Amino acid sequence: MGNDRHASAVLEIDLEAIVRNWRQLRDRAVPAECAGVVKADAYGLGAARVATALAAAGCRVFFVATLDEGIALRAALSSGEDEGKGAGAAHPNATILVLEGAPRGAEVEFVRHGLIPVLNSLDDVDAWRIFAGLLEARLPAVLHVDTGMSRLGLAADELASLAGRLERLDHIALVLVMSHLACADEPDHPMNDAQQARFESALAILPRAPASLANSSGIFLGERYHHDMIRPGAALYGISPTPAQANPMQGVASLRARILQVREIDTDATVGYGATHRVTGRTRIATVGVGYADGWLRALSNHGAGWIGDRSVPLVGRVSMDLSTFDVTGVPETLAAPGCWIELIGPNRPVDTVAKEAGTIGYEILTALGTRYARIHSTAAA
Ligand SMILES: *Cc1c(COP(=O)(O)O)cnc(C)c1O
Secondary structure, eight states: OOOTTTOSEEEEEEHHHHHHHHHHHHHHHTTSEEOEEOHHHHHHTOHHHHHHHHHHHTOOEEEESSHHHHHHHHHHHHHOBOTTSOBOOOOTTOEEEETTOOOTTOHHHHHHHTEEEEEOSHHHHHHHHHHHHHTTOOEEEEEEBOSSOSSSSBOHHHHHHHHHOGGGGTTEEEEEEEOOOSSTTSTTOHHHHHHHHHHHHHHHHSOOOOEEOOOHHHHTTOGGGTTTEEOOSGGGGTOOSOTTSOOOSOOOEEEEEEEEEEEEEOSOEEESGGGOEEEOSSEEEEEESOOGGGTOOGGGTTTOEEEETTEEEEBOSOOOSSOEEEEOTTSOTTTSSTTOEEEEEBTTBOHHHHHHHHTSOHHHHHHHOOSSSEEEEEOSOO
16 A cells, blocks of 8 residues: 555545445434445445444444455454554444355354354254354344345245244344345336335244345335345445436545656557557647556546546546556646646546446446555544
């Protein structure tokens, strides 16, 4: 991680905006509990910092993907060390739920670190019951039922056989029954109602427990989808949960890159690998030190853009490993000189816009962000 004084690119993460986004979602779904999904290092933005900020704002439940993410998050929340800011409040009682569940043989790690597995199959249920039985304990777990993803979670036949033999849940304290929506970002998609109905049927045959169905987009499908807990990830990080409408969330990540060099061209020339961009006549090409090795996707080649001052500057030629090139011909020279900044993600370049240009989704743009940026986590106090 570079020092931002000479870093060629700076990634700034607005923790206050994440907290405001969390509060907005919480208020929308109250009295449902609002968890925070911080898997994949909080979508690339830094799980320790993000979860610490959310916990301070009152978030009590966090979802991670893997055991290792859970162990790291527990350490971060227990230490009360807010990196770079000295001692902060510790949040040792935060609930951490692990979406991939417990790998066989690693069950003891869940007890050791105070993590709760999501049980995604009958085999998972049996393994967790047997482990809890050996400890002569009743151990918490989340039960995940599949209502239409065909990915993780109990399939319909597994659910039926569990409901017929509920003693298979002996020694298990069900803290949550959850399912996951496939098409929540398309409000009119018939899958939403179908999954909601299947989820209700599952709840009706299982022991009473709090229920959770909605991811970010699911929250905006309406109150019926909120159940007892909502599970936003993307919307916390400024990705739009309602792609067909204006984004109700605040932007969180800004990425800016310094211009390393400006090439003045006054003849015919081509730019970059493959000579895919051709210039004719007077053109100024600015090169910045951000490339696909930084998660600035190669798919942005000849499709992306940056922002200088009050105008968009097209990304021309191919994105290379460490460098990208922008046509800054129309920009005043004082704003497009070596050392000047180009905004790649930010208020003028929302993450969803970058995603569209790259032919992907905001989730991939954020989780791909590389390790070479100088990272700044800004707070209101800072
Ligand atoms: C990632 C994930 C979420 C969060 O989804 P977003 O669309 O980012 O809000 C919620 N639930 C499960 C099971 C997930 O895997």
